[in-house]
Amino acid sequence: MNPTDLSVMALGGATVLYAIAMVAYAIRLARVADEKVAAKSAAAVPVGAGAPATPASPADEAPAASSPLKRSAKAAGIARSTTLVGALLHGVGLAARGIDAGHVPWSNMYEYTISGSFFAVVAFLILQRRRDVAYLGAGVTGMATIALGLALTVLYKDVDTLPPALQSYWLVIHVSIATIVTGIFAVSFIASALQLMRDSRDRGVRWTGARARFLDAVPAASSLEALSFRLNAVGFVLWTFTVMAGAIWAEHAWGRYWGWDPKEVWSFVIWVLYAAYLHARTTQGWAGRRSAWLAIAGFTALIMNFTVVNLFLQGLHTYAGS
Amino acid sequence: MARVKLDNYVVPAAPRLGVRGWLRWIWRQVTSMRVALILLLLLALASIPGSVLPQWPQDAAATRAFLDENPFWGPILDATGFLDVFGSAWFTAIYLLLFASLIGCITPRAIHHYRELRRPVAATPRSLARYDGAGPETVSSTPDDAVEAARAVLRPRAGWVGALRGYRVRVDRRDDGAVALAAETGHVRELGNLVFHASLVLVLVAVAYGTLFTYRGQAIVVEGRSFTNAVAAYDTFSSGALFDASDLDPFTLRLDSLDAEFSDTGRPLHFQANVTFTEPGEDPVAEEIAVNHPLESGDAKIYLQGNGYAPVITVRDAAGEVAFSGPVVFLAQDAAYTSTGVIKVPDVTTGEQLGFKATLYPSFLEGPFAVGSVHPDPANPVIEMLAYTGDLGLDAGVPQNVYRLDESQLSPVQDEDGLPVTLRLALGETVDLPDGLGSVTFEELPRYGAFDLRADPSLPFLLAAAVLTLAGLATSLFASRRKVWVVARTQDGTTVVTGAAYAPAHDAGVGVVLERAMAAAAGRDPAPSAEEREHS
Numbered sequence: 001m002n003p004t005d006l007s008v009m010a011l012g013g014a015t016v017l018y019a020i021a022m023v024a025y026a027i028r029l030a031r032v033a034d035e036k037v038a039a040k041s042a043a044a045v046p047v048g049a050g051a052p053a054t055p056a057s058p059a060d061e062a063p064a065a066s067s068p069l070k071r072s073a074k075a076a077g078i079a080r081s082t083t084l085v086g087a088l089l090h091g092v093g094l095a096a097r098g099i100d101a102g103h104v105p106w107s108n109m110y111e112y113t114i115s116g117s118f119f120a121v122v123a124f125l126i127l128q129r130r131r132d133v134a135y136l137g138a139g140v141t142g143m144a145t146i147a148l149g150l151a152l153t154v155l156y157k158d159v160d161t162l163p164p165a166l167q168s169y170w171l172v173i174h175v176s177i178a179t180i181v182t183g184i185f186a187v188s189f190i191a192s193a194l195q196l197m198r199d200s201r202d203r204g205v206r207w208t209g210a211r212a213r214f215l216d217a218v219p220a221a222s223s224l225e226a227l228s229f230r231l232n233a234v235g236f237v238l239w240t241f242t243v244m245a246g247a248i249w250a251e252h253a254w255g256r257y258w259g260w261d262p263k264e265v266w267s268f269v270i271w272v273l274y275a276a277y278l279h280a281r282t283t284q285g286w287a288g289r290r291s292a293w294l295a296i297a298g299f300t301a302l303i304m305n306f307t308v309v310n311l312f313l314q315g316l317h318t319y320a321g322s
Numbered sequence: 323m324a325r326v327k328l329d330n331y332v333v334p335a336a337p338r339l340g341v342r343g344w345l346r347w348i349w350r351q352v353t354s355m356r357v358a359l360i361l362l363l364l365l366a367l368a369s370i371p372g373s374v375l376p377q378w379p380q381d382a383a384a385t386r387a388f389l390d391e392n393p394f395w396g397p398i399l400d401a402t403g404f405l406d407v408f409g410s411a412w413f414t415a416i417y418l419l420l421f422a423s424l425i426g427c428i429t430p431r432a433i434h435h436y437r438e439l440r441r442p443v444a445a446t447p448r449s450l451a452r453y454d455g456a457g458p459e460t461v462s463s464t465p466d467d468a469v470e471a472a473r474a475v476l477r478p479r480a481g482w483v484g485a486l487r488g489y490r491v492r493v494d495r496r497d498d499g500a501v502a503l504a505a506e507t508g509h510v511r512e513l514g515n516l517v518f519h520a521s522l523v524l525v526l527v528a529v530a531y532g533t534l535f536t537y538r539g540q541a542i543v544v545e546g547r548s549f550t551n552a553v554a555a556y557d558t559f560s561s562g563a564l565f566d567a568s569d570l571d572p573f574t575l576r577l578d579s580l581d582a583e584f585s586d587t588g589r590p591l592h593f594q595a596n597v598t599f600t601e602p603g604e605d606p607v608a609e610e611i612a613v614n615h616p617l618e619s620g621d622a623k624i625y626l627q628g629n630g631y632a633p634v635i636t637v638r639d640a641a642g643e644v645a646f647s648g649p650v651v652f653l654a655q656d657a658a659y660t661s662t663g664v665i666k667v668p669d670v671t672t673g674e675q676l677g678f679k680a681t682l683y684p685s686f687l688e689g690p691f692a693v694g695s696v697h698p699d700p701a702n703p704v705i706e707m708l709a710y711t712g713d714l715g716l717d718a719g720v721p722q723n724v725y726r727l728d729e730s731q732l733s734p735v736q737d738e739d740g741l742p743v744t745l746r747l748a749l750g751e752t753v754d755l756p757d758g759l760g761s762v763t764f765e766e767l768p769r770y771g772a773f774d775l776r777a778d779p780s781l782p783f784l785l786a787a788a789v790l791t792l793a794g795l796a797t798s799l800f801a802s803r804r805k806v807w808v809v810a811r812t813q814d815g816t817t818v819v820t821g822a823a824y825a826p827a828h829d830a831g832v833g834v835v836l837e838r839a840m841a842a843a844a845g846r847d848p849a850p851s852a853e854e855r856e857h858s
């Protein structure tokens with residue numbers, strides 16, 4: 001098998017595994033939510049035995065007491081292992097692509113997408129080793145499925161040599177960190193989105209009613225905020241580094257460190273938005289919901305920088321769209 | 323007519339502040355976190371049009387075209403700074419206000435921090451009930467020994483990082499016999515934060531300094547020719563307000579050859595200029611300049627920014643005299659280096675001046691419907707040109723674009739049917755012009771390199787400021803800010819230890835530290851947790 005086929009097949013396999021993992025993670029969320037409800041109503045029985053308003057019907061309750069617990073653990077196990085194997089295949093696909101092209105696999109939109117989604121999954125897996133963040137799994141693997149699917153179907157490009165502008169070790173430094181940051185911000189974006197949903201539900205916002213039962217299975221909004229802050233802090237430092245490294249490279253390649261090229265403008269906007277997020281966290285009236293919205297705005301700008309700016313705005317970074 | 327007192331019109335009960343009071347109020351607002359936040363958001367928002375609309379400094383040609391296409395909105399946007407966002411008054415106002423706010427914010431904080439560093443650790447609060455606690459736990463040692471053991475755990479770690487991140491401690495013996503340990507860490511976090519914000523100011527100062535002293539110029543050099551570094555030698559030259567032309571180092575740069583490699587499909591693979599570089603009074607040295615590989619000379623760098631073909635053309639006039647001979651710079655128009663150029667021949671011995679508009683096809687191919695170049699390499703170079711006679715308009719004293727022919731006083735050379743004549747020349751060929759006007763020869767096809775020279779004395783400072791920024795930021799985000807208290811007292815003949823800790827919500831590791839301190843006080847082995855593995 002040649003490296004081109006190996007890469008595409010491995011990435012295709014990873015896409016399928018991520019899709020399975022996403023379903024398993026979603027099932028796990030539903031099961032954990034069930035268990036919490038069951039635990040609550042079980043606790044309510046001795047006190048409220050005679051009370052009229054016991055939410056769960058007895059028919060549900062009898063099997064719920066023991067089996068969903070096992071079922072959620074089983075779903076979590078499947079989710080974990082498919083994600084892990086998916087990430088391995090993903091890594092193989094990425095490496096094969098790099099070997100095939102003869103350079104690091106992040107020089108056009110296709111390659112940037114396959115590596116960015118890889119780092120998102122890796123960031124998630126590393127996080128998962130340190131704390132229980134299985135509730136992020138559905139979001140992360142879902143995003144990775146979409147990203148890989150789009151990459152393989154719409155963005156796919158045959159391997160090609162690097163244009164002279166990219167023949168620099170700064171491609172390795174600057175773009176690899178940018179790609180890693182994208183992965184980290186993607187995970188924290190999911191945490192912030194969950195934080196907002198959970199917070200809305202806790203305030204009794206109507207739309208989150210019946211359908212958002214899974215929110216029972218995610219931690220409290222304040223824990224989600226703490227988690228996304230840690231990720232955003234790491235992301236922000238690395239993004240600062242990315243912008244600086246980009247400026248040094250631009251100085252090498254084009255003779256100016258900063259030229260307000262569309263890509264540079266958006267990198268700056270992203271940086272400023274995350275700086276605003278960090279300030280908002282400590283500003284009265286902005287901490288919590290509004291700062292989470294700023295983090296989401298930052299990630300949206302990051303995605304814009306990679307899509308709209310690459311495709312529609314002209315600048316020196318035009319090779320990025322090829 | 324009654325005069326409206328603005329300052330207490332809306333809120334009659336508001337105290338009159340007076341000018342100083344107002345100024346103080348405004349300053350407090352400007353330096354508040356909320357205003358900093360809003361200014362940051364404004365800065366992000368204000369940048370966006372700069373990426374969507376064409377901008378004068380980035381692409382003057384596109385901006386001019388935009389103005390032509392939008393006769394109504396174009397001038398409005400131009401007048402309001404939207405076509406030069408990053409030089410506009412409003413963008414400048416936002417960032418200057420932001421930096422004013424920044425300085426106003428960090429100066430008092432720096433003073434406060436300095437005092438804070440010299441102040442002893444605050445005593446343990448009387449009541450620890452407000453904080454996340456541990457214990458009470460009965461231990462076998464005396465209160466003094468228990469606190470001493472806890473303190474040993476919190477001592478600064480080895481190395482300078484440890485020293486910076488370690489705890490400052492204080493032990494109090496209270497009236498009721500209790501022994502209280504207060505330990506805190508986190509000054510380095512605040513220090514990092516201050517360094518970060520101050521370095522942002524340094525970055526701005528370095529950029530401003532660079533803008534004043536920088537210079538840059540562009541010059542096109544044809545293979546085999548030389549260039550001497552002087553303002554007049556550049557095709558375009560720009561410099562900062564405080565630049566001094568005598569700072570230019572008068573070196574010469576000879577372009578020996580320009581290598582341009584392309585793949586079979588015509589994708590660029592590598593561009594490299596092989597040059598001979600001579601500093602005044604020194605021996606010539608052979609150097610290479612490539613994309614991503616500029617040549618450094620003093621504080622200037624020379625970049626290879628572009629390349630193309632400069633066909634050597636000879637034009638003979640009606641009398642058979644050489645009226646023009648030399649390389650003409652053609653500009654590539656597409657990836658296959660189909661290039662256009664203009665030849666102006668003012669000095670003819672007889673008749674009118676001559677002008678040519680020419681297109682070069684490096685790998686010429688004639689198809690049934692069109693002609694074109696199929697590859698950027700000169701496999702089959704052909705030049706097609708239209709000839710003009712008349713007045714080139716060079717004497718008007720107006721500087722002329724060398725890539726454009728002013729056709730206002732020229733007429734195309736025509737054949738018997740009155741159609742413009744297209745001349746076609748392969749490399750080495752000579753063709754005669756109609757009506758005995760003379761002849762044109764396509765002699766050679768050298769390449770040229772477009773060089774960009776740039777000096778910016780601020781770069782080392784800028785780099786230093788950037789590194790400080792990054793270091794300060796990382797310290798301020800990753801160093802922890804924690805307080806840990808352990809109180810031991812004698813109760814009913816035994817020693818009872820209580821502990822508590824305080825840290826920002828995202829800092830999950832503080833519980834581990836408290837647990838370690840409590841375990842030490844109790845003489846237990848602390849159970850290593852996942853958190854601890856993470857933080858050790």
Ligand code: HEM
Pocket residue numbers: 274275278279282353354355356358420421423424425427428514515519522795798799
């Ligand atoms: C150029 C504008 C500014 C930028 C890019 C910026 C950036 C940042 C960043 C990235 C942080 C997070 C790092 C940390 O927590 O230590 C931060 C924190 C902070 N900034 Fe700024 N800042 C700017 C202006 C200001 C201004 C004008 C103020 C004063 C009102 C200010 C006050 C603070 C404070 C108090 C913190 C610490 C927040 C905390 O305790 O977590 N900053 N800033």
